[in-house]
Amino acid sequence: MRIVFIITGLSTGGAEMMLLKVLERLDRQRFAPHVISLTTLGELAPRIAALGIPVDAIGMKSGLPSPSGFFRLVQLLKRLNPDVVHTWMYHADLLGGLAARLAGVSAVGWCIRNSNLDKDKTKFSTRAVVSLCASMSKWVPSRILSCSEKARQVHVRYGYAAEKMVVVPNGFDLTRFKPDGHARSMIRTELGIEVDTPLVGLIGRFDPQKNHAGFFEAAGTLHRRMPQVHFVLAGQDIDMSNAALMQAITQEGVLSNTHLLGLRNDIPALMAALDVLASSSYGEAFPNVLGEAMACGVPCVVTDVGDSAYIVGDTGRVVASSDMTGLAAALEELLVLPPSEKAALGERARARVAAHFEIGKVVQQYEDFYETVLAHIR
Incomplete structure (x- = not known):
């Protein structure tokens, strides 16, 4: 299965590190991954490339999507012709989801990694993107992965399609993180x-x-x-x-x-x-x-x-x-x-x-998610 992962950026952060952990353990006999950053390559790109996984950067400015960058994304997806597109974080969900659909990819999975959308804690631009995603959630993604139950509840209240939501927690490598x-x-x-x-x-x-x-x-x-x-x-x-x-x-x-x-x-x-x-x-x-x-x-x-x-x-x-x-x-x-x-x-x-939350078990849940996304194309 050819999977393209689209993420807002590849600097060090919780979502980015979780993507890296998934890529490190993804069954490469079953899945062929490719990563696209909407912004720059960031410090995690070399670590992903070292796994033998291709990485591209669209070059959009953070918080300022460009029509030309969006067009490049659509063209890249057409060329890659993936079976599944998995987008990470709000801007990637919005732009990556639309680009995938325009490129002819029907099997789209979104990823939600935030549970606080309060007006005094979240930028207006972010909340605007979330509102757009909520309205698009009925038809763009086949399934939506939330990293927490609270985040699932918050986004359902915001208007996300509840029947498409799946909760998969973050995972941790107990051989790397241990008493010392x-x-x-x-x-x-x-x-x-x-x-x-x-x-x-x-x-x-x-x-x-x-x-x-x-x-x-x-x-x-x-x-x-x-x-x-x-x-x-x-x-x-x-x-x-x-x-x-x-x-x-x-x-x-x-x-x-x-x-x-x-x-x-x-x-x-x-x-x-x-x-x-x-x-x-x-x-x-x-x-x-x-x-x-x-x-x-x-x-x-x-x-x-x-x-x-x-x-x-x-x-x-x-x-x-x-x-x-x-x-x-x-x-x-x-x-x-x-x-x-x-x-x-x-x-x-x-x-x-x-x-x-052992990472091997969690990655298996991600792999099951991709199978489900592909099986539930609408």
Whole structure:
């Protein structure tokens, strides 16, 4: 089966990394993949190409689709003549779905990876694209894959075709993300802190949905109760040149206890070094960082957004969205657990990932999805 994957871009992000994981494990005896980025190749393109998978970039500017770029996409799809087109993220769903139809491809699958469409958290242009997709969902895609149950519910309320929706969670490689005592000491040496220093992490790009300001509100509260705790953050634009981030840090008085690492390529080691992972987000669908931390035996404290509570289950703590006082209290609760109880919690977290979100099982669900898309052409 020839499958063309169309995604908005190939920079490092949750959706992009999940696409890479699917491509790494897709049964190449059954499926012949080809990837198209609507914008640029980004840092993930070489990793995809190294798998022997062709990658093309249309060259559209982010947030500004062009008629000429859309025409190039249609022509490329005509030349590739795929059996199935699978689009990832809203702009790719809209433009890739239409281009596939114009190119004569009837088997189209969409992919939804967001669960918060609130007006004050989501750009107007994004909500406009979602509205267009909702109206087109009745006839463009054969099936729509949502990475979380909450995202499915949100989009059905927005007008998406409920009968076409399928939920497939994100998946995690337990051979790559695993407990690692060496990483714990190595990362602490890099940060210049003692090996027994409590370390709370927030891993993710700087984005309004991630609520970094709220995280530091919680960090400030926790710091006043447990001044020995340090905070480590990594992701795009997570560095000292970010004025808004630095203001939040200094305002809460935690500058000397905070480490901003920017983009990293050693996330498994960074996750394994943590005592607790925090997620302060206003909106998520299925945050990869939770499964990655849990696979490393690290418990998580999360806001109740998207499928976060379901992912964590009874292996961490869940607080209401925007409740940063509650987030601080839950972080403290886990940090002061006796070592044996904390270790048991971490073991349960890893076991939950193995049972529900192991990457091999998840990729099999993606493969079943493609078979279904092809079988239900309308």
